[in-house]
Amino acid sequence: MPRLHRDRWNVPRRFAAGLGGGDALRNDLVITSSNEAYHDASKGGKNMHRYIERAREEAGFTLIELLIVIVILGILAGVVVFSVGGITDRGNVAACKTDMSTVTVAVEAYRAKQGNYPANLDPAVTTAPNQFLRPQANLAGNTLTGQGYTITYTPATGVVDSGGFC
Numbered sequence: 001m002p003r004l005h006r007d008r009w010n011v012p013r014r015f016a017a018g019l020g021g022g023d024a025l026r027n028d029l030v031i032t033s034s035n036e037a038y039h040d041a042s043k044g045g046k047n048m049h050r051y052i053e054r055a056r057e058e059a060g061f062t063l064i065e066l067l068i069v070i071v072i073l074g075i076l077a078g079v080v081v082f083s084v085g086g087i088t089d090r091g092n093v094a095a096c097k098t099d100m101s102t103v104t105v106a107v108e109a110y111r112a113k114q115g116n117y118p119a120n121l122d123p124a125v126t127t128a129p130n131q132f133l134r135p136q137a138n139l140a141g142n143t144l145t146g147q148g149y150t151i152t153y154t155p156a157t158g159v160v161d162s163g164g165f166c
Contacts, residue, residue: 096149096166106132117158
């Protein structure tokens with residue numbers, strides 16, 4: 001609530017605090033009911049209309065400033081999305097390579113023990129006494145499916161292939 005003052009002509013005036021950007025003249029600045037600005041008697045009653053107009057113009061951000069900030073934030077968001085976006089793809093490739101290596105080792109271990117390649121991956125290398133792979137839900141017959149890739153096993157040659165995914 002603004003404080004009301006009366007000058008020598010009984011015109012109500014309000015302090016215009018908050019219009020300037022920390023200016024030393026803020027405490028002396030008053031606005032009359034006719035929207036004219038004055039200093040008190042110590043400043044000689046100079047017209048401050050230009051000061052108030054400049055303070056009103058500097059009170060907030062312009063549209064251009066806001067648009068520049070929004071564009072910069074958009075560019076930063078785009079950089080982050082593109083740099084993080086490939087992480088899952090690299091993770092899937094790493095999982096494919098690991099699964100392919102695991103299946104190859106299991107097939108070769110079966111061959112070293114039995115003297116021939118297994119007829120299929122499940123149940124030949126997932127059950128005792130030749131359990132070289134743990135039973136998995138995504139392992140069926142001669143295929144092991146992962147997230148976005150399929151590893152196939154060829155019993156005749158013992159080749160384990162991912163179809164070029166990894």
